[in-house]
Amino acid sequence: MKQIIIATKNKGKAKDFEAIFEPLGFEVLTLFDVAPDMEIEETGSTFEENAVLKAETVANRLHTYVIADDSGLEIDALHGEPGVYSARYAGDHDDEANMDKALRNLEGVPTEDRTAHFTCCLAIAGPDVPTETVKGTCEGVILTERRGDQGFGYDPIFYVPEKEKTMAEMTPAEKGSLSHRGNAIRKLASDLPTWLQ
Ligand SMILES: O=P(O)(O)OP(=O)(O)OP(=O)(O)OC[C@H]1O[C@@H](n2cnc3c(O)ncnc32)[C@H](O)[C@@H]1O
Numbered sequence: 001m002k003q004i005i006i007a008t009k010n011k012g013k014a015k016d017f018e019a020i021f022e023p024l025g026f027e028v029l030t031l032f033d034v035a036p037d038m039e040i041e042e043t044g045s046t047f048e049e050n051a052v053l054k055a056e057t058v059a060n061r062l063h064t065y066v067i068a069d070d071s072g073l074e075i076d077a078l079h080g081e082p083g084v085y086s087a088r089y090a091g092d093h094d095d096e097a098n099m100d101k102a103l104r105n106l107e108g109v110p111t112e113d114r115t116a117h118f119t120c121c122l123a124i125a126g127p128d129v130p131t132e133t134v135k136g137t138c139e140g141v142i143l144t145e146r147r148g149d150q151g152f153g154y155d156p157i158f159y160v161p162e163k164e165k166t167m168a169e170m171t172p173a174e175k176g177s178l179s180h181r182g183n184a185i186r187k188l189a190s191d192l193p194t195w196l197q
């Protein structure tokens with residue numbers, strides 16, 4: 001089976017990638033498999049900068065093609081917060097505390113003003129080629145309480161009106177069919193065979 005390296009330590013993200021790449025015949029490897037000691041400080045101020053930073057750091061170390069994902073939630077009523085700070089909004093990678101903070105900051109905001117979107121920027125870096133980036137988004141509404149137990153991060157409070165479900169109420173495959181990550185991967189897909197030769 002062909003292998004694809006995702007420069008991430010987020011197991012929820014890795015599951016999202018597996019749901020899309022495994023049916024295409026790829027085994028998904030993460031930093032836990034290829035470079036468990038690596039901790040990359042995300043010093044960029046945009047998703048794109050951080051995705052490029054993560055992809056290039058790992059590609060330079062491993063001398064092979066690597067995909068990195070930098071993503072986050074932007075809530076309109078909070079002027080785009082938490083944005084690039086999504087993972088560390090209230091506590092470092094503390095999904096529950098992060099959701100609580102978002103819900104607290106939205107207290108009293110009516111449904112019609114609770115619009116938000118997820119963004120996913122993917123960067124692909126490798127030896128002797130310029131790094132490429134693509135972006136995918138997904139629109140939704142922030143609920144007042146959690147629903148569902150699938151997924152990760154802000155999925156339980158991110159409601160997708162067309163599906164009448166939160167992302168945490170979707171199977172990984174269903175989430176991938178409409179998510180910011182799925183949309184970004186589909187943009188990349190036509191380039192994949194050449195990147196992975
Ligand atoms: O940097 P890596 O190791 O890939 O893992 P990370 O979790 O730190 O990833 P980011 O720096 O890209 O931060 C993204 C955060 O945005 C949120 N997020 C991104 N995609 C999401 C999704 O599909 N569902 C729910 N929350 C998501 C979640 O809080 C993530 O931790």
Ligand SMILES: [Mg+2]
Nearest residue numbers: 010042070087
């Ligand atoms: Mg991160």
